[in-house]
Amino acid sequence: MRALKAAPTRGLGSSRRAVSPVRYWSVLRQWFYGDVVSRIDECVAESSPWSPRETELLAVTLRLLQQHGYEGLTVEADAATARASKATIYRRWPSKAELVLAAFIEGVRQVAVPPNTGTLRGDLLRLGELVCQEAGAHASTLRAVLVEVSRNPALNDAMKQFLEQRKALINRVLLQAVDRGEIDDAAITDELWDLVPRYLISRCLMPGDPPTRHTVQALVDEVVIPSLTRPIG
Secondary structure (H helix, E strand, C coil), X not given: CCCCCCCCECCCCCCCCCECHHHHCCCCCHHHHCCCCCCCCHHHHHHCCCCHHHHHHHHXXXXXXXXXXXXXXXXXXXXXXXXXXXXXXXXXCCCXXXXXXXXXXXXXXXXCCCCCXXXXXXXXXXXXXXXXXXHHHCHHHHXXXXXXXXXXXXXXHHHHHHHHHHHHHHHHHHHHHHHHCCCCXXXXXXXXXXXXXXXXXXXXXXXXXXXXHHHHHHHHHXXXXXXXXXXXX
């Protein structure tokens, strides 16, 4: 029996200690519903790869992104709002793109909680809804950051961290289904695990064609569930 292993996460090119995905599975879902700055659970602060001050700076960045978008965000405004110097920010994140990507990844880390509805279908539907909320709220930021990633190889490590977080979350959902006897772990493949979030995020990034609840249901019922419950061997 083979099971995917959750990968540890690190900060942007940081040498800080690895963060076990098990730690952040238990944090609040609050970020999806706003107020990310003031409602950070104590266990998040303990398991964060950032210092408390860095976490505060990233929370401010995320809030300003929600208000002004990527193009409207300036490091000067970020520093003033966070009551920090630009030099402090640039020492940790040498470019605006690195700062924004770090803020986005930290926001995702704080809500990396696998749904546990009691069924694989329910978990996948809930996960799909959360992905749509997350990606839809930050679509313009994601588009801008993806452009910067293509120009700046230094951002590749951060993108790998984001993918590792996403894989750990989905892996947990699938292994819960294995534990319940709904699927065989041999049905979980490296190509299949990322199907739901990757497709939904790509739809969110296309202006004028956002995914709907029907999109999520069709993806789960017509593609993912049949693939995971197919005969093995």
